Amino acid sequence: MILLLGATGYVGQAFQQYLQQSDLAHTALSRSQVDYTNPQQLRDYLKSENVTFLINAAGYTGKPNVDACEIHKTECLEGNATFPGHLREICEERKLPWGHVSSGCIYTGKNPDGSGFSETDPPNFSFRQNNCSWYSGTKALGEEILEGAENCYIWRLRIPFDNRDNPRNYLTKLLRYERLLDAENSVSQLHEFVSVSYQTWARKLEPGIYNITNPGSITTTKVTQWIAESGIAPGQTFQFFENEEAFLKIAAKTPRSNCVLDTKKIEATGIEITPVEQAIKQALASWQPES
């Protein structure tokens, strides 16, 4: 069976839903059942169960946003760096393949030629560049700790969204925030992210890093136009910060990653993934407001 860690989070819930709907035998392990952050407890659990693949959707993102990670530095570093490090050791001991939800937030901007960052480009929004939030720093350290890991898929998510109103949904954020920052980004339709991630293993692709965002990029302005056109928020107007400096001064404690990722690697596998404009318009067309 497939073992899912972190099933209570926004991404973990989507993984659990995917596994259920796909009729894949799985266990969504909660920390109250087995404290899997304790390496010995996880080792004992794995010895007692027939796990064929482990999915790590646990991580520390900060609530309501990454500013919280500036205060909860220890938990953030544990969730995003040392915890995946333990998983690596444990999975390598057992030769157990596994997947880890990483993030594209370890980059900022795009390449000078306008292209997105590929899996081989070193992170440029990290402690090592001394330009990042604590959150992005810990995510980049997590990837360093997983460098060369055996049988490990590293799935890079960026700004998840779908058609369901939720505080973690990018579209909800655009609808609810008082003022927005215009920026260019790659983004991930949550359920496509989950399905594509799972398939990297199911199709026996080479383990390693995969950028899993909908091909292309969007700007905040563009998405707010699509929201206006969709009719899901009649009469709503969108206010923007003048620039990033104003945003940082007024609304944020720590810099945000805004970046474009290259998706050629995942596209070349033949796994289908919807172009970004289409994916966002589909979410808006089937929008489910909070009930």
Added chain:
Amino acid sequence: MILLLGATGYVGQAFQQYLQQSDLAHTALSRSQVDYTNPQQLRDYLKSENVTFLINAAGYTGKPNVDACEIHKTECLEGNATFPGHLREICEERKLPWGHVSSGCIYTGKNPDGSGFSETDPPNFSFRQNNCSWYSGTKALGEEILEGAENCYIWRLRIPFDNRDNPRNYLTKLLRYERLLDAENSVSQLHEFVSVSYQTWARKLEPGIYNITNPGSITTTKVTQWIAESGIAPGQTFQFFENEEAFLKIAAKTPRSNCVLDTKKIEATGIEITPVEQAIKQALASWQPES
């Protein structure tokens, strides 16, 4: 009583010896008694005991040297960053004063004017400068996690030595290594480090960072001359690498910190600390070879 964590290490042993010789009520807690790296277990222990000061001499240094930290990244990050982070939380909850053994290895070189780095200079050998070993990176992150900690003394050690032959003793290293790198460094006589560290709390000094090295700096060449003059290693000659590049190419996996620290802050407290040349010559004059 004083609670000592990490008493089995080189620095921890010296703390334990100091507490014993000074007739100070203390407990050297081992992880087999109480797994103090588990926050809940440490919380429970502190509730049951009357601890007035906690000394954290536990940390991950790598054996035989910091190259090992490049392989054991997770343990190193835990020992030097997330573990002190938990101690901070726990000690702040209980308003318990505590001291943490940090390191001067988060610096390289000295200031342009030739002075050493003071407690207010930001680390320049760290992940944020992207020039360091994994070990130094984790030590600098540890200090970031402790920034603003209440009732916390941060004692910066550098290259410990005393008069007893030991693989962790700087003088032993100079005697045993096949080839040496000439560099300028601040260094800490181990037992003075321990005694001075303890006194920062005992004398109710302001909590915060203290560089605790013997005032001044030494070069490797100079110390090998003193060794030759001391007569403890008759006939021994010392081979040097041509330069740091050669050292890194031949003998090391990861860059080493070589740096000078400013000790004005600790000297201004009135706590006595032997000038570095005298401290080294005293160790050599009373040298105890491995029996």
